[in-house]
Amino acid sequence: MRSERLGGGGSAADVFRALARRARSRQLPPPAGLIGRWFDSAAVLAPSVRALPCPPDQAFTLPATREPGSRETGPRETAPGGPAVGGGWIGYRAYPDRRGALPEAAGGWTDDVVRLDESGCWWFESLRDAPCPDDLAEAVRRPDAEPRPWHIDWAEPDRRAHRRGVELCLDAITRGNVYQACVCARFGGTGSGRPVDFFADAVERTRPSRAAFVQGAWGAVASLSPELFLSRRAGTVTSSPIKGTLPLDADPTLLRDSVKDVAENVMIVDLVRNDLGRVAEPGSVHVTDLLRVKPAPGVWHLVSTVTARVAGSVDTAALMDAAFPPASVTGCPKHSARHLLSSWEPEPRGVYCGTVGMHSPLAGLELNVAIRTVEFDATGHVGLGVGGGITIDSDPDAEWQECLDKARSIVTLRATGRRPGPPRASRNAQADPVSAPT
Structure with a gap:
């Protein structure tokens, strides 16, 4: 070293x-x-x-x-x-x-x-x-690198399809099939410029706490997440699920006073405790912070934190088997929610609701929850997933508005400088594998 x-x-x-x-x-x-x-x-x-x-x-x-x-x-x-x-x-x-x-x-x-x-x-x-x-x-x-132009033309998700998914979820909750589930929708778009320039501009303006970027010949992922999925260091695993959202211009005390948001967060905390308990040392799973109101780009969130002691014999693959996909983007019970969500959502989630991060042999493992995450394919198409947790108290119109609130800080971003020309293929696929999308 x-x-x-x-x-x-x-x-x-x-x-x-x-x-x-x-x-x-x-x-x-x-x-x-x-x-x-x-x-x-x-x-x-x-x-x-x-x-x-x-x-x-x-x-x-x-x-x-x-x-x-x-x-x-x-x-x-x-x-x-x-x-x-x-x-x-x-x-x-x-x-x-x-x-x-x-x-x-x-x-x-x-x-x-x-x-x-x-x-x-x-x-x-x-x-x-x-x-x-x-x-x-x-x-x-001396990073003499001026911001370069990029552009994305966004299209909103299908509101009727999202409403249908929420209504089906509410029906499943009424019948006792699930207690809570995260129903998602997807913005689509076309872009020009380079993904790295979008990411640099986005982190500069929105300042997310768990931003991450990775790019290859297959495309690029620019994650502007505020949420910690897993941190593992010195035998301790930590997860900080987010459930509960209000626009940033609203009174944050309303979030802690919301019966719906508090119930949603507590259910997910219990799910995280169960996930980590599958690999943790007995008696070591603890909720160290419950229902804290924190700001994120464009919104307030309710955030809780769960910790556990995990033996060194539990490798990363076993930890991921126990906890992935993240509890906050699935539902309770987790297996039933995942199965039902596949039929309620019109499009696959892709990287959205997965995880982005790093494993270092020195520093350990840190992963985000891939929300507020923009996906670029190699042809210029762009995607952004949004969603929210549905409980028995959810209103479909309010859930749609929550999706828009979460996306607003991203879809309203504009690049500095003039708009780039039409997408064109790179002359060097290894050095610049995704020059077409933004």
């Missing part, structure tokens, strides 16, 4: 733009990155990642030569500027029940990252003990 202090530099968004330009100029695969609150840092950026499709059950598992062994349950290594990340596997795993346009899982390994600590200092970290390349240090310290 090597760590070099790079000092002050650009913002996370500006450095990410500079890394993308560096990768294109060197004909390397594009960067991947995490921006927000990840691994006790403000950003963890991989300068170049060859992100390839993989079997879903292999996502976020470390190669045999990188298995952390006792490190996964022991203390984290630290760099002079704080906790070390060094590198790892970064990518996504899609929601499992119906396949979308992108691969079911994709990602890749990086031996090096640049990390922005909470004090505003940048660090270069390498699992290979390699020095920081001069041009990489320059990209961090």
Whole structure:
């Protein structure tokens, strides 16, 4: 493990733009990155990642030569500027029940990252003990990368189809088939420009806490999530499910006073406790924070936190088997809700409601819930899933409005600069595999 202090530099968004330009100029695969609150840092950026499709059950598992062994349950290594990340596997795993346009899982390994600590200092970290390349240090310290134009023409989901799904869910709740379920819809669109430029602009303006980006020849995923699915470090697993939403201009006390939102959150907390309890040490599952009102881009949310102790013999695959897909985007009982949702929703969810994140042999595992997540395929088509939890007290019109409220911070984004021309194919598929969509 090597760590070099790079000092002050650009913002996370500006450095990410500079890394993308560096990768294109060197004909390397594009960067991947995490921006927000990840691994006790403000950003963890991989300068170049060859992100390839993989079997879903292999996502976020470390190669045999990188298995952390006792490190996964022991203390984290630290760099002079704080906790070390060094590198790892970064990518996504899609929601499992119906396949979308992108691969079911994709990602890749990086031996090096640049990390922005909470004090505003940048660090270069390498699992290979390699020095920081001069041009990489320059990209961090002086990221002379102007925002580039992009554009998306969005189309709203089918309101009648969403209403039908909500009404079917309410009927199933009345009959006792489920107690709660998350019914989703999907914005579609066409885009131009580069996904990395959309992502950099979006994180700069909306400042989500769990933003993540990964790109390959198959397309790109730009996740602007506020929600933590799983964090695993030093033998402790943490999950912070979100249930309950109000527009940001509303009085946040109304959220905590809402019988519907509180009931929804508590049911999902119980589901998370059950999921983690399948692999946790007996008696170690605890709710450490219940029904806290927190801001997110465009909305207020109710957020709770559940922790558990998990033995080192429980590997990442077993943990994912127990907890995936995330409880907050399925329903209670989980298996019944998943089965019914497949018939209530007119389109597959794709990456939406799956997870994006990173597994480092030094820092552990951190994954978001892939909500507020924009998916780009290789032909210029763009998708954005939205949804909300349905309980017996839900009103279909209010649920539709909640979907619009959640999407607003994304679908109203506009790029700086002039609108780009029509999509065109890249001349270098490896260096810039998704130049057509935004």
